[in-house]
Amino acid sequence: MPLDGGKPKYRRILLKFSGEALIGEVGYGIDPKVVQQIALELRELNRIGIEIGLVVGGGNIFRGAGLAAVGMDRVTGDHMGMLATVMNALALQDALERLGIFCRVMSAIRINEVCEDYLRRRAIRHLEKGRLVIFAAGTGNPFFTTDTAASLRAIEIGAELLIKATKVDGVYSADPLVNPDAQFISRLSYDQVIERKLAVMDTTAIIMCRDHSLPLRVFDMHKAGALTHIVKGEDVGTLVSRE
Numbered sequence: 001m002p003l004d005g006g007k008p009k010y011r012r013i014l015l016k017f018s019g020e021a022l023i024g025e026v027g028y029g030i031d032p033k034v035v036q037q038i039a040l041e042l043r044e045l046n047r048i049g050i051e052i053g054l055v056v057g058g059g060n061i062f063r064g065a066g067l068a069a070v071g072m073d074r075v076t077g078d079h080m081g082m083l084a085t086v087m088n089a090l091a092l093q094d095a096l097e098r099l100g101i102f103c104r105v106m107s108a109i110r111i112n113e114v115c116e117d118y119l120r121r122r123a124i125r126h127l128e129k130g131r132l133v134i135f136a137a138g139t140g141n142p143f144f145t146t147d148t149a150a151s152l153r154a155i156e157i158g159a160e161l162l163i164k165a166t167k168v169d170g171v172y173s174a175d176p177l178v179n180p181d182a183q184f185i186s187r188l189s190y191d192q193v194i195e196r197k198l199a200v201m202d203t204t205a206i207i208m209c210r211d212h213s214l215p216l217r218v219f220d221m222h223k224a225g226a227l228t229h230i231v232k233g234e235d236v237g238t239l240v241s242r243e
Ligand SMILES: Nc1ncnc2c1ncn2[C@@H]1O[C@H](COP(=O)(O)OP(=O)(O)OP(=O)(O)O)[C@@H](O)[C@H]1O
Pocket: 017, 018, 019, 020, 021, 056, 057, 058, 059, 060, 063, 145, 146, 147, 165, 166, 167, 168, 170, 171, 172, 173, 174, 175, 176, 177, 197, 198, 199, 200, 201
């Protein structure tokens, strides 16, 4: 969806996609149709000069906690989870490049034959040159999540907004996929998310956003055009900020 001449509100954003949402209709792994849809939306933002950092989860392939629950060493499981995010990042890079978008995957774990190492200054340089940067392998440390990696990278690169693209259309009073009576909430403070234990994003990530006054928007990644509306400053999904 074009911006119709409207000036974007944000110049640099960090977008976090759930890995699980990449499953789409294929049941496991990566649905090429979902990846293509995401790439098309990102092309529009890239075209109008928005600097885009991306973090993608790994829940469509492995999560360390899930592997530990069936007996695997937790750290090994987390390493597998981080490697899963690298695979997702490569799939997104491929789809973006096929649409003509310049893109770099930067990994928090060294895999030099596959992608670049994460270096903050180099990442910022890529963004300034109009390249989309996909931050892979989370924080590079076990016991963290890609939500926390997203808030960390957003703060490091000076993003003006952290956007969490997920399966639900915002933050609810309880998990809407579990509780059909959950109420949608359009605005919240960081402390309200923490005190009310609203589990849409992990607490470490919310605390980092709070401590660095980084606004967070949660929206449904399947809604076509929603990203463009967000970048224009429109009220899509839920905004978590200093109130
Ligand atoms: N209060 C709440 N409001 C909205 N969603 C909630 C809430 N509590 C829990 N959730 C759940 O949180 C999920 C958001 O997490 P999501 O699956 O997008 O990310 P993730 O777990 O970080 O990614 P991945 O799938 O890669 O592991 C939503 O799908 C929703 O079901």
